[in-house]
Amino acid sequence: AQSVSQHNHHVILSEAASLELGCNYSYGGTVNLFWYVQYPGQHLQLLLKYFSGDPLVKGIKGFEAEFIKSKFSFNLRKPSVQWSDTAEYFCAVTLGYSSASKIIFGSGTRLSIRP
Amino acid sequence: GAGVSQSPSNKVTEKGKDVELRCDPISGHTALYWYRQSLGQGLEFLIYFQGNSAPDKSGLPSDRFSAERTGGSVSTLTIQRTQQEDSAVYLCASSLGSGRGTGELFFGEGSRLTVL
16 A cells, blocks of 8 residues: 655754755555645645656755655755744655546654754 | 635534534635544545545545535535544645646645544
């Protein structure tokens, strides 16, 4: 069965530090991969997505993620975090079908940025 | 409306009562998803609809949970004989459901359910 693992439950960084949040999935076929973010008091919103092509994808607010198929990973990165990046981050995967299918989320990583 | 709308935003009920949660997706979105988010937990998949059909109900925790979607639009999640462990935020999301829009979910604000 599909599953998504986010091993970092809570990450605490100082402003300007570099960020990498891990995401691994278990499925051998074609997948679509996503990162969603939930800022305090707000609803979940899409940060970035990978469907095909260049494995390095760029999203909003300076975030990027790299799809490494051999490692079943889709880690999220940002070179220099800001206090406003404090949020919960969720990795998600869905099968690479052309129509809607089940979308599985990881357990989330809470990111706290010290000003 | 412009976004996904969920109601009620908050519901407090007594153990054993039935509750209905409503989701109004973005117009034109054919796919609709229900998730449950408990404190400190991730998003637990419950069910998704493509049109009015639910191809995957595997996430529904028990037979006390059911969902329907009518007219390819509004969906209702019903929890019968609520238990305290049902307390959570129930999130609804919709998407285009095809092509490059697949998997790009637009979430509502959620319905916070508290079972006393």
